[in-house]
Amino acid sequence: MSPEDGGRRRPRRYGYLGPEGTFTDAALAAALAARGERALRLWMHGDLPAAAALAREAGLARVRELLTMEADLSAPLPPLPQVDGVRLRSFEPGRDEEAWLAVNARAFADHPEQGAWTLDDVRAREAEPWFDAAGLLLAEDERTGALLGSHWTKTTPAEEGGAPVGEVYVVGVAPSAQGRGVGRLVTLAGLHHLRDRGVRRVELYVEADNAAALAVYRRLGFERSGADVVVEAPAGAATGGRP
Structure with missing residues (x-):
């Protein structure tokens, strides 16, 4: 079990709810009993039927669904759209971190993890071998x-x-710029960049209730490939269980 966002802010707790032999009846009962006044949140990775049944029997509510989607980049991509008054450029380390963080915080104000990123989070990723400005x-x-x-x-x-x-x-658009086609522009620009790097398969994660993002991704050829679900026992709430 670990705090929801790595231990920085939120009082909820996470565990892993999987097939038999991982986080099953006895462990679930113990976690529910130990949660005290805190809510307990559990990931169901893959949203497998056995895990979903166990969650239902325990009285846990589905509170979040994270979809995985994939697209094939071997086919030609649409050209970049022209968006009036908008230009594209690449990120410059040492110059753009604060501006990026400000937009990220506004774009993901309601997101349980992404909106809480700090400068340290960005710099940690800049230090990763995969980082490409x-x-x-x-x-x-x-x-x-x-x-x-x-x-x-x-x-x-x-x-x-x-x-x-x-x-x-990560794709993020400032709320003040939404509805202008900026999301499609940056998404497509990134796909062109990946294709130019020899990528032929691309994947992403998106919240199931993010209708605007899903519409953009589907128009660009992304299809659902899986899902992870979060279930919750609210703080102090009675839960069910197997007899």
Whole structure:
């Protein structure tokens, strides 16, 4: 069990609810009994039927669904759309961190993890071997230079005999710029970048209730490939269980 966001802020707790032999009846009962006045949240990775049945029998409510989606980049991509007053450029380490964090916080104000990123979080990722500043695409206002949105791509090195795998790591658009086509622009720009790097398969994670993002991804050829679900026992609430 671990705190929801790595121990920094939230009082909820997470565990792993999986098939028989991982986090099953006895462990679930113990976790529910020990939670005290705190809510207990459990990940069901893969949303497997056995785990879902166990959660239902324990009286746990589904509170979050995280979808995985994939797309094939071997086919031609649409050209980049023209968005009036917006220009694209790549991220510059040492210059753009604070502006990126400010937009990220506004874009993900209601997100349980992403919106809480700090400068240390960004710098830790800049130090990772996979970090590629050219693959963090920024959309900014041509007149003011204000950051409007971004697409942070990630590439996993190829296994022997295969092509590298790309990821739509973070796409965020400032609330004030939403509805202008900035999200589609940065998403497509990132896909072009990945394709130019030899990526032929790209994956992403997206909240199931993010209708705007899902619409963009589906129009660009992404299809659902899986899901992870969070279930919750609220603080102090009675729960069911097997007889």
